[in-house]
Amino acid sequence: MMWSMLLDNINYAVAMVLFCIGFYTVIMRSNLIKKIIGLVVMQVAVFFFLVSLGYLDEGVAPIVVPGDAPSPMVNPLPQAMILTAIVIAVSTTALFLSLALKFYSHYGTLDIDKVKEDKR
């Protein structure tokens, strides 16, 4: 029962698994670049989940074609949200990376655990 319901929502399930992979990367890896990669994977999982929410069976792209019989169109709202969110994600990732660069030029390493040990 549960399994077939999960298979119906396979897109959501994949997004959740992707999110967990990103989350594990963020909490386990001590390398800053890998942490950033994990954050980006989590971002992508959220985008994927939201876009999947707007999916419609046999829906067409939300563009009105004049003279065409109105066919069901997919939900334009998540698409509009994700469209801007992707651009924001790129610029915030650049901010993360620049912070990582500064971290490296200050400590000479990207490994957080090493810096913590040295502090002690």
Next chain:
Amino acid sequence: MKKILAVLFTCVLAVLLLYVAALLPPMGDADNPTNRHVVPRYLEHGEQEAGTRNIVAAVVFNYRGYDTMGEVAIFSAALAGTLAVLGASRRKIARTFIDQSGVEFSFISRTAVILLLPLIILFSIYIILYGIDLPGGGFQGGAIIGAGVMIFTITFGFSEAQSLIPHHVRIILESTAISAFFVVGTAGVIGGANFLTYILPQLSTQIQPIVRDLMLLALLFGVGIKGGMVFTSIFFALLTEKETNDVEYAP
């Protein structure tokens, strides 16, 4: 120990999330809550109310125009943060890895980039212009402009690209989106309506759709140019960072 805990925690989180995913309404059903409420109105009246056949553009620039304005502000804030962290003064330094590398790009790739670059810019203008009626829009066109500048920089070096788009030009172009939102939004207020309504009630009904299209185009171009310039600036800032190998902290 830490690893076992992390794996355990992630597994519990995954099971919980998958349980929720299974209980969500089946994907692709027209009766889902996500596809009801405001969405039918966007789809049915979007063309008439917003004047665009591309409903996504209608949502981005008309129904949710305030959101987009806020996101453009976040975009600027992220760029400002990047430049603040990396140091704005280093934008002028023209020594990068690309310029220092002894290997020149071949004649073929240089010629190919020179031939391709106008086409890339033209394609981005096409994407921005047709954002009203076809898939496309400001953000996408801006990303293509940024990609074009990046290809040019990688092939010809940073100093060449810097002279193509100087710093002071970029500063002006980076503010186009906010300015466009301000001008278009205030035009709505002057017309007696609300901020960002694209309506000037004094005009006759024949001119009204043309004015609305022009306002939308101004927004699309503003967002597009700003997006391209922000990508370029971030790219340049990240390029110029690596200057010295001095490590300030000795472990």
